[in-house]
Amino acid sequence: MSRFSALLRRGVVGFGRFWWDFLVGDTPELFLAVVATIIVISVISVAGHASAVAVVVLPAMVIAALVISVRRAARH
């Protein structure tokens, strides 16, 4: 039983670590930018302007995130 739970624990930790490395890794700013984008577009949706404003805001936030991340990497 303890061997099974140890194996299960290792599996869960490994699974979590894979997704952490995959989504956050060495570019946490990109992860945070996508979370921020979702929050902003959700707020715009609640205000009832989803399509008109989001069509511009969503790609603009993606471009801003990419530019910031690339500039940050170039400085280092």
Next chain:
Amino acid sequence: MIAVTVSTSSAVLVGAVFLACAVEMVEALTIVLAVGHTRGWRSAFEGSALAILALGALVAVFGPALVHVPLNTLRLIVGSVLLIFGMQWLRKAILRSAGLKAKHDEDEAYAKAVAELSNVGPGVNRDRVAFVMAFKGVFLEGLEVVITVLTLGTSAHRLGLAASVAAVALVLVGAIGIGVSRQLSSVPENAMKMGVGVMLVSFGTFWTGEGLHVRWPGSDAFLLLFVAIYLLVVWALVGVLRREAPTPEEVRA
């Protein structure tokens, strides 16, 4: 109109899956060729075959399960994952194109794998080291393909098409790779990575928006506009970074 929009999204889907699969296959094939040439082909093929089976099982298990998730929720999750994943690819490709990061060199990767394998003694019955290295190489590189196939395929309701394209790319790149053997370094990997990154970010933007109830003008055809916009941004970023990069004289000073 329906035919036009269906073919637009299908074409972008096919292109993204094929390029992503081809890029990862080149990297996996480098490892398999290094294992085969150094330790023998039997373990290299067995390790690769088991990895492909495991990846196929992942698609078979998670693919149908994802179909049951409500479409808007699925598109929001998939769109977010694709945005992060795509921007990570684009960031690396931009830095490499601007000369700020070393390009992925298949010759170097091959030499590294050969050196690693040469330091280990031969196996008794089955070459465990060669088997594990081939398995790990194919499985880890293939995992990114599986995520791309599952996310793009399920969100577009074209999992069959995405999986078929991945299979075609696998066979095609595998056959060409074995034919050219150790000349994989001539594959324009960074340009392909940049193309995949642009398509993943385009799909990511599109589906994140759809998941949040954004209605894109022209529906699926809007994807092409995203591809054009992001290509322009990438081109501009590479140009700016190249101009700003220090010259060899400045580095020496």
